[in-house]
Amino acid sequence: xxxxxxxxxxxxxxxxxxxxxxxxxxxxxxxxxxxxxxxxxxxxxxxxxxxxxxxxxxxxxxxxxxxxxxxxxxxxxxxxxxxxxxxxxxxxxxxxxxxxxxxxxxxxxxxxxxxxxxxxxxxxxxxxxxxxxxxxxxxxxxxxxxxxxxxxxxxxxxxxxxxxxxxxxxxxxxxxxxxxxxxxxxxxxxxxxxxxxxxxxxxxxxxxxxxxxxxxxxxxxxxxxxxxxxxxxxxxxxxxxxxxxxxxxxxxxxxxxxxxxxxxxxxxxxxxxxxxxxxxxxxxxx
Amino acid sequence: xxxxxxxxxxxxxxxxxxxxxxxxxxxxxxxxxxxxxxxxxxxxxxxxxxxxxxxxxxxxxxxxxxxxxxxxxxxxxxxxxxxxxxxxxxxxxxxxxxxxxxxxxxxxxxxxxxxxxxxxxxxxxxxxxxxxxxxxxxxxxxxxxxxxxxxxxxxxxxxxxxxxxxxxxxxxxxxxxxxxxxxxxxxxxxxxxxxxxxxxxxxxxxxxxxxxxxxxxxxxxxxxxxxxxxxxxxxxxxxxxxxxxxx
Numbered sequence: 001x002x003x004x005x006x007x008x009x010x011x012x013x014x015x016x017x018x019x020x021x022x023x024x025x026x027x028x029x030x031x032x033x034x035x036x037x038x039x040x041x042x043x044x045x046x047x048x049x050x051x052x053x054x055x056x057x058x059x060x061x062x063x064x065x066x067x068x069x070x071x072x073x074x075x076x077x078x079x080x081x082x083x084x085x086x087x088x089x090x091x092x093x094x095x096x097x098x099x100x101x102x103x104x105x106x107x108x109x110x111x112x113x114x115x116x117x118x119x120x121x122x123x124x125x126x127x128x129x130x131x132x133x134x135x136x137x138x139x140x141x142x143x144x145x146x147x148x149x150x151x152x153x154x155x156x157x158x159x160x161x162x163x164x165x166x167x168x169x170x171x172x173x174x175x176x177x178x179x180x181x182x183x184x185x186x187x188x189x190x191x192x193x194x195x196x197x198x199x200x201x202x203x204x205x206x207x208x209x210x211x212x213x214x215x216x217x218x219x220x221x222x223x224x225x226x227x228x229x230x231x232x233x234x235x236x237x238x239x240x241x242x243x244x245x246x247x248x249x250x251x252x253x254x255x256x257x258x259x260x261x262x263x264x265x266x267x268x269x270x271x272x273x274x275x276x277x278x279x280x281x282x283x284x285x286x
Numbered sequence: 287x288x289x290x291x292x293x294x295x296x297x298x299x300x301x302x303x304x305x306x307x308x309x310x311x312x313x314x315x316x317x318x319x320x321x322x323x324x325x326x327x328x329x330x331x332x333x334x335x336x337x338x339x340x341x342x343x344x345x346x347x348x349x350x351x352x353x354x355x356x357x358x359x360x361x362x363x364x365x366x367x368x369x370x371x372x373x374x375x376x377x378x379x380x381x382x383x384x385x386x387x388x389x390x391x392x393x394x395x396x397x398x399x400x401x402x403x404x405x406x407x408x409x410x411x412x413x414x415x416x417x418x419x420x421x422x423x424x425x426x427x428x429x430x431x432x433x434x435x436x437x438x439x440x441x442x443x444x445x446x447x448x449x450x451x452x453x454x455x456x457x458x459x460x461x462x463x464x465x466x467x468x469x470x471x472x473x474x475x476x477x478x479x480x481x482x483x484x485x486x487x488x489x490x491x492x493x494x495x496x497x498x499x500x501x502x503x504x505x506x507x508x509x510x511x512x513x514x515x516x517x518x519x520x521x522x523x524x525x526x527x528x529x530x531x532x533x
Binding site: 095103107109110111113114115117118119126129130133134137138139141142145174178180181215217247250251252257 | 346350351353354356357358360361362364365366367373374376377380381382384385386387388389392419421425426427428429430432462464494495497498499504
């Protein structure tokens with residue numbers, strides 16, 4: 001089901017904005033369904049990477065699968081292991097604004113039953129509209145599923161002869177723990193060494209927004225951000241460090257108020273060259 | 287001259303356990319026909335009795351868990367997630383239990399925790415317990431808000447165990463709350479329990495519903511206060527409390 005859905009969505013949403021500077025992306029996009037099938041067969045793909053929504057009945061608003069151009073797709077251009085990680089930034093939206101509106105009533109009903117299950121009275125004045133508010137809030141906290149990296153980044157990649165480190169630090173990040181559905185918040189520091197191509201600075205923050213506004217695990221979030229930047233810019237190296245507080249540890253469970261979790265992903269030169277990594281880590285600390 | 291230590295065998299004097307546990311041990315020591323297994327059984331019996339007092343609330347929670355779990359499954363599906371993926375398999379159960387923990391204040395009663403810890407003490411100066419970490423749930427969006435609570439009171443011949451103030455905060459904050467109401471409930475509870483000359487409660491909190499969504503202002507804090515008795519009528523008392531708590 002997923003491969004068909006994937007192909008259908010892409011044929012509905014061709015990517016006309018792909019610039020000539022990034023031909024490799026076209027090749028990898030075309031290779032997507034084949035890899036998707038491989039991954040489905042092996043079950044390796046993390047649900048978040050392919051971001052496929054499994055809905056057996058389908059929604060009334062969905063279009064039927066179009067003619068699949070799968071037969072005309074060229075062979076896989078890269079190994080499946082690297083693609084399963086790098087596919088993330090080209091993933092399709094699983095949700096649209098219309099989907100949000102259609103799910104709202106059932107979400108609100110679910111929240112009403114939660115309120116009742118907790119022993120509260122959903123009819124009291126303070127709780128009357130709470131199911132609806134909580135449902136819209138939850139949809140906002142997972143709006144990353146509605147957005148595509150490619151839409152956010154396409155126009156803001158510039159050719160610049162700059163080969164020194166670029167760092168955007170202290171990006172506030174808010175996410176939801178996928179295990180307890182409780183907030184995670186913290187800061188993200190991103191650094192990259194451009195290879196003739198730089199990215200609009202706010203786009204780094206937007207990438208963080210897209211991936212953090214989901215049900216996440218901090219390790220995966222760090223990796224997804226790093227991989228997205230790598231795929232978009234093909235820089236010499238990328239470093240991402242996230243320092244966050246997990247409400248699931250602070251408000252419940254072990255209840256340690258001051259604990260912070262730090263994760264990092266270093267790719268390319270950041271991983272291989274200790275001096276580059278040092279420079280990055282020193283600059284984000286100061 | 288060597289002096290022997292005097293062992294106080296009067297059970298009433300031991301403030302901690304009023305001597306009940308030591309009685310069991312003394313019985314065991316005196317009655318040589320009992321073996322160690324009997325002693326262990328005696329200790330376990332008292333533990334079982336204690337547990338039964340709380341089990342009613344636990345079973346209530348357990349019976350409601352499946353419904354909350356089912357609701358969370360629906361929520362995950364409606365948000366567009368794949369409920370069969372490994373990270374989300376047990377999430378409905380975990381989220382349901384987390385939510386029950388975050389609202390456990392509904393089961394708790396101020397009288398239960400306060401009863402034994404009110405002491406007669408001839409002290410009439412302000413007593414302040416400040417920087418009590420507080421975590422609650424916004425009743426409008428079901429999203430956490432957290433901050434610090436400062437409680438001060440002017441005793442009227444009765445003082446309360448200090449941790450009990452923090453426990454009162456826990457009872458009222460682990461509910462679906464509105465910060466104004468939370469402040470008032472804490473102040474009223476302290477007032478009713480101790481009949482002090484005055485009570486002051488100040489809460490400073492960050493609301494995730496404002497930080498993570500909506501207007502998205504990260505550094506805003508909401509401050510609410512409730513002043514009762516002398517803390518309300520006498521400006522100097524109020525000032526003393528505020529200057530001691532608000533650095």
